[in-house]
Every structure is written in structure tokens, then in C-alpha cells.
Amino acid sequence: MAKEKLPAGIDVNTYIKDGFKHVADVVHCANGTWSYRNVDDFIMFDPHNSWVYFIVVGNKIVKVGESEKPLGIRYGGERGQPVPNSSCRFGGYRQGRSEQFIREALQDSEEVVSIWAKKCEIVEHKTIFAGKERLVKSYCHKTLEKEYINLIKNLTGSIPPLNKIRK
Numbered sequence: 001m002a003k004e005k006l007p008a009g010i011d012v013n014t015y016i017k018d019g020f021k022h023v024a025d026v027v028h029c030a031n032g033t034w035s036y037r038n039v040d041d042f043i044m045f046d047p048h049n050s051w052v053y054f055i056v057v058g059n060k061i062v063k064v065g066e067s068e069k070p071l072g073i074r075y076g077g078e079r080g081q082p083v084p085n086s087s088c089r090f091g092g093y094r095q096g097r098s099e100q101f102i103r104e105a106l107q108d109s110e111e112v113v114s115i116w117a118k119k120c121e122i123v124e125h126k127t128i129f130a131g132k133e134r135l136v137k138s139y140c141h142k143t144l145e146k147e148y149i150n151l152i153k154n155l156t157g158s159i160p161p162l163n164k165i166r167k
Contacts (some may be wrong), residue, residue, distance in 0.1 A: 009155025019118045026113040033095040039080045044072040050120040050141045058111035063162035066145035
């Protein structure tokens with residue numbers, strides 16, 4: 001049976017031209033945690049701290065998120081795995097409480113679950129702070145996350161299923 005063609009708005013391939021890259025595929029562990037395979041170490045362990053990411057089932061975007069933390073911090077205990085805690089975004093997905101509903105929702109997926117990410121630009125600019133000129137950094141990951149959610153909603157009529165409704 002042929003797969004149904006996805007609307008462009010929720011097909012991850014639509015956003016490759018924006019700079020989204022495959023980071024890893026998810027392995028659902030028996031104890032309800034995640035680990036990763038087919039990891040792109042250069043992206044997963046990049047120390048950069050401004051990202052927009054997609055969680056994807058097959059090619060369908062099911063979650064748009066953002067992070068002001070590195071995607072992964074190298075963990076000595078398991079080769080190719082980020083440290084399993086909230087000090088990095090995909091470490092939190094491995095076993096964090098706040099990400100549990102996403103792990104549970106995708107646990108029985110028959111298609112590959114993968115993670116894709118886009119590195120966001122950090123812009124430095126001068127401003128007056130406490131009466132003195134200082135160089136500060138501006139981050140756009142939160143704004144871009146909202147823009148991608150709104151774009152998907154405008155193109156498909158709904159937000160990705162694992163994103164919570166925003167006011």
C-alpha cells in the first residue's frame with residue numbers, strides 16, 4: 001500500500017532549505033527512556049545554545065521546539081549519547097519528566113522517530129545597560145519556534161499534535 005503524501009507544511013523535507021538537519025533517530029527503550037542512533041555528532045554535540053528543532057515521525061513533524069541550551073552534552077557513559085538530564089535539550093528528552101508525555105505518545109510508533117534541528121543565529125549589538133555601553137547577545141530561537149508553529153498552522157489548519165496550544 002502506497003504511503004499518503006504529506007501536506008508540505010508538516011513534511012520535514014520542506015524545511016531542509018531553511019537549514020534543518022537530521023540530528024538523530026530515536027530508540028524507544030523498554031524502561032520508557034530514549035536513546036539515539038544515527039547521531040550526527042557535529043550537530044548533537046555542538047556547544048551552540050540557540051536552536052529550533054522538530055520531532056518527526058516518518059517525515060511528519062509532530063513537535064516544534066526551541067532550546068537555549070546545547071542539543072547534547074557528551075556523556076562518557078554511553079558513546080554517542082547526550083548526558084541524560086536537562087543540562088542539554090536532547091538529554092532531557094532521554095528521561096526528563098517534562099518530556100515524558102512526548103516519549104509516551106511516540107512509544108508505539110511504527111515509523112522512525114527522528115530529531116531535526118536548525119542552528120539559530122546569535123547577534124551581538126551595543127546597548128546602554130546600567131548607564132554604560134555594553135555588548136549584548138540577542139537570540140531568536142523562541143521567536144522562530146512560534147513562527148514555525150504558526151506557519152504549520154496556516155498551511156495545514158492545525159499545530160503539530162505534540163505542541164501544546166499557545167495563547
